[in-house]
Amino acid sequence: MDEPSPALRALVDAMLLSYRADARAQLINRCHLPDREEIVEILGLFFELLFPGYFGKLDLTDENLAYHVGNLVVLLRGKLERQIERCLCFERVREERAVSSCRDEGRALASAVLERVPEVRRLLVLDAQAALDGDPAASSIDEIILAYPGYRAITVHRIAHELHRLGVPLMPRIMSEWAHTETGADIHPGARIGERFFIDHATGVVIGATTEIGARVRIYQGVTLGALSLPRDEHGRVAGAKKRHPSVEDDVTIYAGATVLGGDTTIGRGSVVGGATFLTRSVPAGSRVAIDPPKLRIGGPRGAEAPLDPDFDI
Numbered sequence: 001m002d003e004p005s006p007a008l009r010a011l012v013d014a015m016l017l018s019y020r021a022d023a024r025a026q027l028i029n030r031c032h033l034p035d036r037e038e039i040v041e042i043l044g045l046f047f048e049l050l051f052p053g054y055f056g057k058l059d060l061t062d063e064n065l066a067y068h069v070g071n072l073v074v075l076l077r078g079k080l081e082r083q084i085e086r087c088l089c090f091e092r093v094r095e096e097r098a099v100s101s102c103r104d105e106g107r108a109l110a111s112a113v114l115e116r117v118p119e120v121r122r123l124l125v126l127d128a129q130a131a132l133d134g135d136p137a138a139s140s141i142d143e144i145i146l147a148y149p150g151y152r153a154i155t156v157h158r159i160a161h162e163l164h165r166l167g168v169p170l171m172p173r174i175m176s177e178w179a180h181t182e183t184g185a186d187i188h189p190g191a192r193i194g195e196r197f198f199i200d201h202a203t204g205v206v207i208g209a210t211t212e213i214g215a216r217v218r219i220y221q222g223v224t225l226g227a228l229s230l231p232r233d234e235h236g237r238v239a240g241a242k243k244r245h246p247s248v249e250d251d252v253t254i255y256a257g258a259t260v261l262g263g264d265t266t267i268g269r270g271s272v273v274g275g276a277t278f279l280t281r282s283v284p285a286g287s288r289v290a291i292d293p294p295k296l297r298i299g300g301p302r303g304a305e306a307p308l309d310p311d312f313d314i
């Protein structure tokens with residue numbers, strides 16, 4: 001093997017110096033690191049379990065279904081136990097806490113998550129029906145399950161939310177950020193979302209950690225359910241608040257590009273929030289929120305201009 005060049009040795013020395021100078025953003029002499037690739041594999045197994053015949057084994061029949069589901073559950077449980085254990089230990093090592101109970105807790109938490117799968121599937125079937133009912137471009141539930149990015153984001157969220165609800169660290173966020181990359185929708189696993197939820201188009205949607213969404217809510221691309229500016233502590237970090245993001249009650253529609261901010265902000269039941277609005281206060285049930293339409297001018301072929309007043313009432 002050839003000797004490294006002086007330039008290569010200098011680069012290695014500089015990187016080692018960087019690691020020693022700043023302990024942040026490196027995991028040297030650490031163990032129990034969660035496996036991000038296996039966590040994504042776990043999501044794939046959940047998709048197979050929730051939507052048999054759509055993902056994974058495609059030639060399922062009544063004769064082989066029980067055998068397939070049994071094997072799938074055993075495989076999924078093993079991977080869940082291992083990654084939950086690693087996530088628990090990883091957090092406790094960082095906090096200088098004992099890790100002796102991580103394995104037993106990982107097994108118990110994996111079992112608790114799997115017990116919730118039938119309920120998660122029930123919610124997802126209702127979400128798929130909501131998408132079919134709400135999108136005239138959708139031809140079938142099959143199309144929604146196989147192709148719709150908003151539905152994929154909701155599916156990952158409902159899985160990640162169960163892990164978050166049980167107190168599993170890190171793994172839910174890895175799942176939600178993978179979905180963000182895949183679909184363009186950023187839904188924090190802490191957000192509480194009711195049944196029959198539909199995200200149309202998905203791209204650019206942001207739903208914050210303490211958001212609460214009721215039943216039969218529909219939102220469009222570019223909607224943000226976010227937080228207002230928060231005070232900072234003595235270290236310059238944003239000081240957390242118990243409820244930072246808005247609440248959206250049942251039967252609300254929020255159109256493209258709308259921004260709704262603040263933990264004290266509630267969109268009342270049955271309201272419609274128009275596109276491109278910016279809302280930081282609550283509105284009562286049955287409200288219609290819209291911005292005043294801008295005035296546009298369109299130049300004619302000889303430079304003539306005529307005002308155009310678009311109708312923004314939805």
